Amino acid sequence: MPKKPTHPYTERLAFERLLLLIATLLKYPGVGSPEFLESGDNQNHDAISVVRIYLQKLAQELNIELPDNYPAVATLRKDLETLRNYGILDRRMYRWGYYLGTGALSTAELKVAFNSLASQAQYQGDAQTRRIYETLSKRLRGLDMELKGEFFYPTRQHLNRAIIHTDPEEMAAKGENRDTLFHQLPLLEQAISQGKAIEISRTKDLYASNRIGRFQVFPLQLIYHDIAWYLLYELCENGHLVMGRINRFNSHCYPVKIPARGLEKQRESLAKAYKLFENGWGLNLGEPELQQLELSGNLKFIKVEVRFYPPISNFILEGERRHLNQKIILGETDKNTGEYKFIEYHVKLPPRSLDEFLYWVYRYMDKAEILSPTELREQHRQAGQALFNRYFREI
Template identity: 65%
Template sequence: MPKKSISHPYAEHLSFERLMLLIATLLKNPGIGSPDLINVNYDKQHDSLTQVRLSLQQLAVECKIELPEDYPAIATLRKDLKTLRRYGILERRMYRWGYYLGTGAMSQTELKVAFNALASQAKFQGDPQLRRICEILSKRLRGLDMELQGKFFYPVRQHLNRAIVYTDPEEMAAQGENRNTLFHQLPVLETAISQGQAIEISRASDLYGNNRIGLLQIVPLQLIYHDIAWYLLYENYENGHLAIGRLNRFKNYCKLLNNGQGRGLEAQKNSLNKAYQLLENGWGLYLGEPPEQQLELQEQLEFLTVKVRFFPPVTAFIQEGELRHPKQKIILGSKNETTGNPSYLDYLITLPPRSIDEFSLWIYRYMHKAQVISPPHLVEKHHQAADALLSQYATPLQDT
């Protein structure tokens, strides 16, 4: 009686290489086979394996692996996919929106947290790039969400800070609200950031009355979302001055300088570290004018110590913010005999002069529950602001 063969179906060299190429193809092209990638109507049938086959053949050429002509056949690839399912490399479910292997470098729990964060930023911060990524991932991961009975897409965490201006060129076009801002140049801008390329942009408006509009030559460092809008952190190309500007206040214009030659990531990181040193020292996003900024970076600038007294019920909110600023100090006042809580608290902080205006805006939100104690010029400034507010309410409103 002939002995039963125990040869493995992938023992033959060509079969083994085909399987390895298939796995590598799926790893390098997550979502391959999706109708999105081959411009096929979702309601129509499409042959996803044709796309997989073409990519596999291309990868073989790149890896200098010679395959027979018209190899492998689609039917052979279907058998290989069954093998991958058998060993748990692919899940035992449909991959209507393209093949991908597992969750890459993340566990399923980590992927869910990451997806929630991406979806939140795409929705509320209006990030156009993330919107498109989330649309693709939502389709690609739909099978996983069904398997988990809807738990994967449920937004356990959310960032509700919402952009107050249009940020997505596609959304602008769809709604007929084109703003011609720097948001239209994000691909060029992001490349310039990652390579340290000098660019020329144009400021369209200056809402602070300094008449700083027109062309500006910079090296962009980072895109920042803060509170209600997207900002650009940049370094002046001529003098190295670091500044932050609202993206929507720049025109739809971005020109590469120096033939697109970048200075590299090391120089970018050095400038970024300086900018974050300034942000940590100060309050808000204003980084100061060149002379005082240089003194501050050289640790030769004299800072101001500000003291503000807060009264109940605001005291509880101020006391709660233990990490509001790295250089703050909170001193509790005497206890109220009735409530047992502090009758006031003093908030002390040392800031560069450039940050006083933005710090004042934070104090204003607490109205009569906050009183500036020092320095004297800031006491006077807040006193005048209170008088101006009182005067405004004392003047009858005219009918419009």
């Protein structure tokens, strides 16, 4: 008389079923939640029945033959318990769907990533991130309960807040629709990740450079900086690298018949752009001819020297990594206060960056004095005089 199997997964079918279950939970994280149902019925759904549907679907994709109506829901319940016994699933409720562990991250690492998602969704107005954050919040609710609310507590936060409308769904809900490129982000991201050229259209040019209308570009990256989202792109016609505020483009966004160039070329262009960021100050990447000279190492940089006075000088001293090429020169010490009477901030910048550097100096009012170059010093002096005149003009 044949011996009975000593293990519930000795038979091939049972073993394949268990592996299919694990593969299903890996391929469809959150499977079993209402969002996996076409009806979207949050109240009357059986999570394990949904898991069963996706397990059968995966078996078909992998050309694994299963008997009709196999496996039974009761059998899957036992399999899920087996996964709990081996620590593959935690011993808690998976109300918002099943997933295995924390994927590639530990719980502590996942918490840091979750905090960043929360910030980008709330303050930077990223619609895609908001949807991911909402889904992940549901899936991780059980983990947060297990940790007594510690997981969802925002230990880290980025408070830089977008000052414009960025989320198409939020715009629609508030009746604040805007004809901007934010409505085309899926197409834009696909073009970035596949190295495809697109045609976009700028509707606003606040710098009076007459850059209005349609043009063809290779989009390289979406960048959040300070108060807004920007698109970093390369013009198809001449390889000019440019940063543009996304809200200043309208929703015109179409693929063009230019061969895709692949991610290697995308990375090369991205590296050039970041070299320009490192050299300069701010987001202005310069005009085509000067940009090429800079990238080839043939552009002469301008040495800028600014003297800062207390108490602002103390804050400038804190910025040890404000610019890669900066030097801070300490002035003499005040015998009464023990503080430096002034410090000097020296940095070499490409000509394209002088205006943005000057805007940074403006914020420190009378506590900053530009020493060189002479042209920038005169601009700063004239701005101070204009401010004085505005406050003391005759009424």
